[in-house]
Amino acid sequence: MRLPYAEPLNVLKLDDPVIPEPPRRGEPGGEPCGLCGGGATAPVWGDDLFTMHPPVGGSLAGVVWVASREHVDSFRDLSKEALAAFGPLAARIENAILSLGDVGRVHLYRWGDGGSHFHVWFMPRPLGMIDAQNFMLPLWEDVLPNVTDEELRAAAERVAAAM
Template sequence: MSTDEPDPVVQPSEYVSDLPIGVELKPKVDHFTWDVFPFAKDDEGRVRIRRLDQPVLPEPPRNGEDGPRDCVICAKPDEKYLWTDEHWRVAYQDPEERRGSLATVFLEPRVHTDLGDLPAERALELGPMIVRVERALASLEGVGRVHVNRWGDGVAHLHLWFTARPAGMLQLRGTFLPLWNSLLPRVTTQYFDGVNMKLAAALEKDGGRAHVR
């Protein structure tokens, strides 16, 4: 083994050091009342898998389904974003809604469109933009992996989720990371602002404009 290789990370990050490890979590939201949560409790308080409901067809419209006029993403000014350029915007979590994640951001085209209708020019830029946002998140201290998701069940305007999994927290791997983020206590305002500043600066290095400094 070469002696030039960097030492592996063996110390938990500031984020992980602040996690309530070994403590019972008491989240503000009762997940058992959440209509998409797959588990329910029976009369004896035992956890079981929820029974499937009847389908809802046609499905109710998502926000922005009828165009940009009522779209919450189109209505948001650039100043409320982490970073923007001519065609793309990167949003941070609403500070009031923020949960326990190390970092969660959203990549959105400026044009009001969903993934299947993305114009060809934007579709060509999407791959490089995904890589760029992933690299910005991966440059933060203590990131084990960056998860990239597109669900789109709430808003019709394309938005990709990027969530950083803290290094060492193997329980937070894979598809349960978003759920854990709603269970973990909120990060402090100081930590949240510091992460957003670093991300905005990392994105701005390759062009566009940071809105958080």
């Protein structure tokens, strides 16, 4: 794996901790939850527990993100039913993304630092893109030229159709 930046890089001094942390979207004092407010991209798939959405402004066709229907924060907050369903759903999505072809591996990311509504990213690492292994994939995804939002949605629809 390799950083998508030229050497030499300088390590910055870490900022002092910000405590309490700024509110996230969907938390008291923060901006409204985009998912609950209908501001997210229209889902390409959904069931009673989860919806699956395409990203916008991205460089990797085949990326999708999955959100819970219920406004909860993280895995520990999901209903028992949703928690039990997430594993099988993740496997279905992984298989569907791999079926697109030319995918080396499917990465899952759950950060939760931006919005407080449970969502998990599924990101295909293109086959042979060794530079983007491990935690480098989001960095490369950020610097590679974007594809159109229409391409991102079309790929997400192919993922949904393959589930």
